[in-house]
Amino acid sequence: MTAHTGPGPLRVVAAMSGGVDSAVAAARAVEAGHEVTGIHLALSRNPASYRSGARGCCTVEDANDARRAADVIGIPFYVWDLSERFHADVVEDFMDEYAAGRTPNPCLRCNEKIKFEAVLERSLALGFDAVATGHYAQLRRAGDGTVEMHRAEDHGKDQSYVLGVLDQRQLAHSLFPLGDTPKAKVRTEAAERGLLVADKPDSHDICFVADGDNAGWLREKLGERAPNDGGDIVDDATGEVLGRHDGTYGFTVGQRKGLRIGRPAPDGRPRFVLDIEPVSGTVTVGPHERLAVDRLTCTHPRWCGAAPGLLRGTVQLRAHGAELPAVVRVDGDRVEVELLEPAYGIAPGQTAVVYDGTRVVGSATIDRTGTAAGASPQEEQR
Template sequence: MRVLAAMSGGVDSAVAAARAAEAGHEVTGIHLALSRNPASYRSGARGCCTIEDSNDARRAADVIGIPFYVWDLSDRFHEDVVEDFMDEYAAGRTPNPCLRCNEKIKFAAVLDRALGLGFDAVATGHYAQLRTGADGLIEMHRAVDDGKDQSYVLGVLDQDQLAHSLFPLGDSRKEDVRREAAARGLLVADKPDSHDICFVADGDNAGWLREKLGEKAPNHGGDIVDEASGDVLGRHEGTYGFTIGQRKGLRIGRPAPDGKPRFVLDIEPVSGTVTVGPRERLAVDRLAGIRPRWCGTVPGRLEGTVQLRAHGEEHRAVVTTDGDEVAIELLDPAYGIAPGQAAVIYDGTRVVGSATIASTQRVPADA
């Protein structure tokens, strides 16, 4: 096959490209230039959008012996990922930009261009496994390495995208990938993994949002209110600085009557009100999902599990679908779940699909 290997400049994508080439595929490496100004994104080894990362990817391609190109997708990335991130926070929701990047950039814009150029598949360094099911459809399963499994952020991929994807690392553990990289002479063998959000230069999400939204946000400033008493405990500069379940950085000063910490329970972007209360009030047992993305056959009713955060725990759940609406009953309550997050649905290790959480229903206080 003719394979386009997306090379971020990290160890995982480099080894994935090397394995694809070793398997006999005709591999071409590409690095995605996602920043209009590379200096404004992550520096050093903390991200995947810098000039250093591009150079690391090029050197890895040279060692592997494959052609290498840089594709500028910065405008598309800014529109589909960065602006979406800002819009979601301004609306009081908590998005995951990595899912949006996979959905809109790596497995849409890149894959579409690759197929148009005559490539058969795109290979990445994601930790997930692909198998052909009994019905002939391509199934995506969790990776062998539970600690590195990335099937959650790939839960937005549909059947056509999976049919043109390769995940060469799905059957490997991270320590083995690093050893293999060193044995292959890849200089990125010991390069640290990227963390946090690649386009937030210093990892301070709230500060970045404050700088980008600031006075332009419709919800600039508001009250922090105690749910139980209704008392105003303080003021804030914008709801975009908060997410459901947040405990630190509330700056409300006055302790709760029982001395326990308060958490963000609700965010109202129109009035600017942030409601806080005890941790037990964060428990939710029902979720309403919208904009579902199915990896294969659409389930009518499924007793399986859902994952609500990247590398988060699984929750037993009953999932029912009705057109573009997904109802999720959590048999194991979850805490601190916010609208905008993704609920990725599993049947065992198989990824069934995902939905964006539109609303949650909290466990009654007297339950």
């Protein structure tokens, strides 16, 4: 269950989202002999504005589901209101990043700032030893005593990417009871334990976007920050203005649909967003091959243990993306990634998570992209 070692059972806070994974994780923590208290995070200052129904993860319905699961398991249960901090550290960050022309991942930021910083700090202050969650990842104690995080046995459900922001101290006080179990078996186990969430659908998309329309949500929230006259959509090859838009926040690098250009390229092939320049409001579009990059410059690294210096391993650039072979060079807060095969549609603001085999080494935020042969559209525009 955990790499934590020590005498006797642990006092554990089980973060219960209201879904099947966190409920089974809490039950397993109890079964392992730990003294467990369930908590649900109230993250919305106005619950009606966040996702509702079975697809949410922080709604009133989810809080009720979590409470019922805690009752079945037989553990105390509390709701912790972290809505103000969530809004400041996750929602505002999400808006600021899009306003700056970058593409953030709010789930990583939530894990970093809320679940494994705010929750863990409060738990330790209250005398607890660890926080258990339903994430699919594995913890192992290395020979030198450090805690390593590895991919889950079920690679299809592996969530180590969104946990790549955790440092050694956070890992040492974490439990991931589901890391060695396929998701199908977790659902079966939930039903056998009498947990009503056994068949509850997994949560998807961004929890604070109520209808799943990210672009519409950003338009509503950021419209007042955008230039009154929007900006141009420009062809990468010719510089021709192909259309106008209301705000750069409605676009992300690699986007194909919703460009509203009105006509295809002369060769009939689709166009993709290659670059977003929020100051001028210019969105540059072009062919798919222009999305290829094999060089990344990253900042704000967070290492699960010691910084690697030089590593030949793999990187993952999206939550459900493939691993790409890479050479990673670290110099202080600057991380240079040489991809040994090209990646497509990679945007500044995304996170590169570094792996050595199945072990998560750490992560860094992509600041610039390019190619060994020449500059990327982002570099050319800037």
